[in-house]
Amino acid sequence: MLRTRPAAASDAPLITSHRRRMFVDAGRRDDQVLKIMAEAHEPWVAKAIAEGRYLGWLTEDDGQVVAGAGLLLLDWPPHPLDPRSTMRGYLLNVYVEPSHRRRKLASNLIDTALAEARRRGIRVVALHSTDEGRALYEASGFRTTNEMFYVEPIES
């Protein structure tokens, strides 16, 4: 029996494990970096949920969490795509347990997040996708953007 519920601040360790395994699935293999990230993410996400800036959803199968996703509410400059708004949504921490893949759990969580953004009058929702995830997001109406990153090299 599948059921989706909102995430609470007390779900921070679980959401953090989703985030870590999501990056492992995406091919990141540096355990030390993932460990540092997880230690910093857990208090960050607990605080963001408590403050209402991170909206999370968790899907349970007979009471066991098997999938999750989050929507971060970003303070954002009004943009021609959403000229009245000072908010942008950011979809993150989308993860489905291997045992429960190919059952549309991710799609349903994405739809839930997009519906919540719409309810709040947010017209633009961004995310970063792996190559494997792209088709899923395209099916939900996402398209690629013109974003660029500068990433500071690590000092040797």
Place this chain on the structure above:
Amino acid sequence: MLRTRPAAASDAPLITSHRRRMFVDAGRRDDQVLKIMAEAHEPWVAKAIAEGRYLGWLTEDDGQVVAGAGLLLLDWPPHPLDPRSTMRGYLLNVYVEPSHRRRKLASNLIDTALAEARRRGIRVVALHSTDEGRALYEASGFRTTNEMFYVEPIES
């Protein structure tokens, strides 16, 4: 005589005019949308500067502002690219008056913003580039990302 100074909240109308003309240069021709955006952006940027979340720089030529850029400090989940940080930078409102183009004013403002991000321990700085801007940002070390957007269609 060129001089670059930090932006103050009182520069909000000027920064907003940069933003509007930046989008016109990028090919956006819907005046009504740009007007709505500008009206919402001006108080947004004034508040963000006052709160220290928007860092702006303006380049003056004999006291007249001829170029500008901003760095928005985003609350961001720790990520493998920057595993200890809960901040990401976002470069925006990069604009140079037509009379002063091809004199490296944009490059210098970008370098200033990246140096400030570095000083604050922020390793990732994002932006959205026009096709025309891409070479400039690549020269400063930016590369394209895997970002995707969902944009809510306007009701007819």
